Amino acid sequence: MTKVTEIIKGAASLIIGMGVTIKAFFSPVVTVQYPRQTIDITPRFRGHTKLLGDEEMPERTKCVACGICAKNCPSRSIKKVEGEKKEGEKKKTATTYILDFTTCSQCGICVESCPFDALAFSADYNPAGYSREDFLYDLVKEYEKRKKV
Amino acid sequence: MTDVLKIAVEAIGQDTLRVILGLIGVLILVVINALMLTWAERKVAGHMQRRIAAKEVGPFGLIQPIADSLKLLGKELITPMKVDRVLYFLAPVICFIPVLVSFVVIPFGEGLQVRDINVGILVILAFSSLSVLSIFIAGWGSNNKYSLIGAARSVAQNIAYEVPLLLSLLIVVIMVGSLSLKDIVEAQKGMWFILYQPIAFLIYFIAGVAETNRTPFDLPEAESELVAGFHTEYSGMRFAIFFLAEYTNIMIISAVATTFFLGGYLGPYLPGIVWFLIKTYFLVFVILWFRWTFPRVRFDQLLNFSWKILIPVSFINLIVTGGILKL
Numbered sequence: 001m002t003k004v005t006e007i008i009k010g011a012a013s014l015i016i017g018m019g020v021t022i023k024a025f026f027s028p029v030v031t032v033q034y035p036r037q038t039i040d041i042t043p044r045f046r047g048h049t050k051l052l053g054d055e056e057m058p059e060r061t062k063c064v065a066c067g068i069c070a071k072n073c074p075s076r077s078i079k080k081v082e083g084e085k086k087e088g089e090k091k092k093t094a095t096t097y098i099l100d101f102t103t104c105s106q107c108g109i110c111v112e113s114c115p116f117d118a119l120a121f122s123a124d125y126n127p128a129g130y131s132r133e134d135f136l137y138d139l140v141k142e143y144e145k146r147k148k149v
Numbered sequence: 150m151t152d153v154l155k156i157a158v159e160a161i162g163q164d165t166l167r168v169i170l171g172l173i174g175v176l177i178l179v180v181i182n183a184l185m186l187t188w189a190e191r192k193v194a195g196h197m198q199r200r201i202a203a204k205e206v207g208p209f210g211l212i213q214p215i216a217d218s219l220k221l222l223g224k225e226l227i228t229p230m231k232v233d234r235v236l237y238f239l240a241p242v243i244c245f246i247p248v249l250v251s252f253v254v255i256p257f258g259e260g261l262q263v264r265d266i267n268v269g270i271l272v273i274l275a276f277s278s279l280s281v282l283s284i285f286i287a288g289w290g291s292n293n294k295y296s297l298i299g300a301a302r303s304v305a306q307n308i309a310y311e312v313p314l315l316l317s318l319l320i321v322v323i324m325v326g327s328l329s330l331k332d333i334v335e336a337q338k339g340m341w342f343i344l345y346q347p348i349a350f351l352i353y354f355i356a357g358v359a360e361t362n363r364t365p366f367d368l369p370e371a372e373s374e375l376v377a378g379f380h381t382e383y384s385g386m387r388f389a390i391f392f393l394a395e396y397t398n399i400m401i402i403s404a405v406a407t408t409f410f411l412g413g414y415l416g417p418y419l420p421g422i423v424w425f426l427i428k429t430y431f432l433v434f435v436i437l438w439f440r441w442t443f444p445r446v447r448f449d450q451l452l453n454f455s456w457k458i459l460i461p462v463s464f465i466n467l468i469v470t471g472g473i474l475k476l
Contacts, residue, residue, distance in 0.1 A: 021441055030200075031200050
């Protein structure tokens with residue numbers, strides 16, 4: 001008798017399983033055709049860092065080239081932070097900000113330590129290049145490019 | 150066109166012409182069916198896992214199977230060094246011929262049957278048993294341990310499942326009193342046999358899935374244990390023929406189930422062939438559905454299931470049906 005109930009229970013579980021797959025069959029797909037379509041990156045994603053624009057003067061970034069991020073970077077990935085003082089302005093403006101992404105581990109200490117909140121993580125999740133030099137990002141230039149788009 | 154037909158009829162006789170045209174039609178059907186099913190299998194697999202599946206080549210990826218078959222045609226036919234050459238070459242051929250013969254007796258519609266042989270079902274069963282032989286030859290001839298294990302499993306499995314398959318079809322044959330497939334379809338004018346014999350249908354369908362070596366009974370080619378089982382050493386078009394035969398076998402199993410239990414080409418409004426194809430491809434879909442739902446059974450479970458459950462139940466079913474018919 002236990003054998004019979006076992007068979008009936010087994011058959012029921014098979015039907016339940018088929019119900020699960022047929023439900024999935026008629027549900028919308030959750031994947032996208034990758035190179036042509038992409039899904040949105042979650043806001044907490046850590047790509048390479050990017051400089052944020054100044055709200056009042058969108059032609060410049062918030063960065064004043066103080067170099068605190070470079071001093072705090074545990075991997076010494078921030079190679080060069082330079083800036084110049086434009087006329088009529090109190091603060092300096094960053095002109096070069098070189099980030100070596102090959103050694104950066106996206107720890108976020110630069111983002112946290114920035115006294116002007118000028119840094120943030122970008123959503124750039126698929127950088128690719130042919131040489132190490134391709135990953136020396138100049139974040140000021142990258143900002144200019146972003147501003148144009 | 151009719152003139153050409155008339156001349157051909159006079160030259161070789163109506164019967165011969167019917168067989169020749171039928172075989173050409175069957176060949177076309179077999180190839181198109183296999184191409185469609187490779188596509189359908191990928192699509193069903195994708196959507197059951199909530200993926201998109203093939204979609205790049207052609208609309209909805211419909212050209213994909215043609216691209217695949219072109220690729221397989223273009224491949225070099227590699228023959229491993231220590232194979233038994235005769236058997237190695239023979240296996241795909243033996244695999245493919247019986248599936249062609251089986252289609253000759255299947256009634257696709259009223260009058261749409263290549264040949265109504267009065268022992269039709271015996272023809273199908275006799276020839277579909279040959280596919281076991283081809284699998285065994287392929288496994289033996291490959292001279293490869295995985296192939297041989299796959300082949301040995303296939304033989305044990307097919308012997309075990311042939312019995313319940315035959316017994317459940319025998320029930321219908323007893324009810325109709327004829328082995329001709331056309332008579333069996335005509336006998337279902339009032340009521341489909343699935344309503345009289347649901348257990349026989351279930352047993353037939355399970356045994357049929359096992360006969361075609363489909364998941365959950367795909368032990369002869371269990372990827373996770375035996376690389377690819379009996380066709381490990383086959384590549385290119387020889388592999389494609391095994392593939393073609395597998396998909397055609399699925400269709401034959403479904404077509405026979407349709408003929409025996411689901412009223413064949415009978416149905417209201419639509420023409421017979423449409424009903425036949427709808428029923429057949431619904432069953433094919435169910436087999437694909439099985440594959441993407443159930444895990445593979447263990448070998449002892451597989452044999453126990455057949456010898457301890459399916460065969461006794463189908464024997465009881467046969468005896469009870471026979472007794473009721475006698476009353």
